[in-house]
Amino acid sequence: MKVLLVEDEAKLGEYIKKGLTEAGFIVDHYMTGLDGHHALMTGDFSVILMDVMLPDVSGFELIRNYRAAGRHTPVLFLTAKDDLSDKIKGIEIGGDDYLTKPFAFAELIVRMKSLLRRAAQSDYKNTLIQIADLKMDLSKRTVHRGQTMIKLTAKEFALLQLFLEHRGEVLPRSVIASRVWDMNFDSDTNVIDVAVRRLRLKIDDEFDTKLIHTIRGMGYKLEMLDTISEHT
Numbered sequence: 001m002k003v004l005l006v007e008d009e010a011k012l013g014e015y016i017k018k019g020l021t022e023a024g025f026i027v028d029h030y031m032t033g034l035d036g037h038h039a040l041m042t043g044d045f046s047v048i049l050m051d052v053m054l055p056d057v058s059g060f061e062l063i064r065n066y067r068a069a070g071r072h073t074p075v076l077f078l079t080a081k082d083d084l085s086d087k088i089k090g091i092e093i094g095g096d097d098y099l100t101k102p103f104a105f106a107e108l109i110v111r112m113k114s115l116l117r118r119a120a121q122s123d124y125k126n127t128l129i130q131i132a133d134l135k136m137d138l139s140k141r142t143v144h145r146g147q148t149m150i151k152l153t154a155k156e157f158a159l160l161q162l163f164l165e166h167r168g169e170v171l172p173r174s175v176i177a178s179r180v181w182d183m184n185f186d187s188d189t190n191v192i193d194v195a196v197r198r199l200r201l202k203i204d205d206e207f208d209t210k211l212i213h214t215i216r217g218m219g220y221k222l223e224m225l226d227t228i229s230e231h232t
Contacts (some may be wrong), residue, residue: 145203156199
């Protein structure tokens with residue numbers, strides 16, 4: 001499997017590349033945002049490891065543009081920051097996971113394998129999921145409400161898929177965090193709330209029938225209701 005690594009710290013980049021190569025991966029390593037952007041838009045990778053603080057262009061900006069181009073390859077951010085604002089920003093622009101420096105190489109491998117496993121599971125599914133006029137095609141990775149195509153980031157797609165696969169069920173924030181991000185956000189529930197709010201903006205706000213509902217004190221559920229009093 002081919003990995004794109006964009007990391008400006010030469011020593012860390014070589015360490016990661018060496019370890020991944022020994023683990024059987026093919027690694028393309030770039031140290032600037034400009035080179036990383038070119039690789040993102042022209043290469044074909046199984047997973048992307050993206051440093052956030054690059055010398056010329058932010059890793060967040062690179063991935064924002066990458067997702068806007070309709071690309072869905074899993075992205076793992078590498079960052080020296082570990083605050084809530086960074087987590088929220090990474091989720092908003094389509095990151096799938098993040099790892100705070102310094103980190104153990106074994107943890108990097110585990111997180112990469114988790115992303116690759118989820119991507120592979122999605123690739124082999126060939127089903128259409130629907131509720132009301134909302135349709136998700138797992139094989140084509142497309143979402144429509146009626147005749148309107150809705151563009152989602154990779155994380156938004158995974159979140160909506162979770163809701164659709166458990167429509168009518170109340171999903172606590174802890175379940176959403178573990179199932180969509182493979183992480184335990186502890187008390188940082190705002191991360192989940194922001195992600196759900198972003199998804200609502202795209203699939204609910206411009207349509208009469210609201211599908212994502214807040215169950216106060218419990219979590220969220222996807223359901224077509226006669227009333228929308230629960231939708232906040």
